[in-house]
Amino acid sequence: LHKFSTTMVQNNAAIFVGDVASAKLVKTRMAKSTLDAGWAMLKTMLEQKSHQAGVVFEVVNEAYSTQTCSCCGVIPASSPKGRAGLRIREWTCSECGAVHDRDVNAAKNILAAGHRRLAAGIPVR
Numbered sequence: 001l002h003k004f005s006t007t008m009v010q011n012n013a014a015i016f017v018g019d020v021a022s023a024k025l026v027k028t029r030m031a032k033s034t035l036d037a038g039w040a041m042l043k044t045m046l047e048q049k050s051h052q053a054g055v056v057f058e059v060v061n062e063a064y065s066t067q068t069c070s071c072c073g074v075i076p077a078s079s080p081k082g083r084a085g086l087r088i089r090e091w092t093c094s095e096c097g098a099v100h101d102r103d104v105n106a107a108k109n110i111l112a113a114g115h116r117r118l119a120a121g122i123p124v125r
């Protein structure tokens, strides 16, 4: 985690992470899993190292980031939804035909949300 977070901070001017995953996991049996602990630790490392290096670090709202098509911006009927959708790793947008890897598509939407926040100015809350 230390190596990865250091590389991320050295190679990027801004880092955006989603806000929902950990909070959602807390409500499940996976709450105490090492995966969840690792993710929380990685977020903390990224935040601290970004701060030290002057890199932008923001936690953004990741709601619908999995379901929204990062190409056309709509939530198509074909996108993965709910518990059943968790097993869908790759899908095709029924609106624009774009083929998505589930995680890459969600990451693109989180990045776009981060860019929108920078463009609009970051609200105090």
Ligand SMILES: [Zn+2]
Pocket: 069, 070, 071, 072, 073, 074, 076, 093, 094, 095, 096, 097, 098
């Ligand atoms: Zn689309």
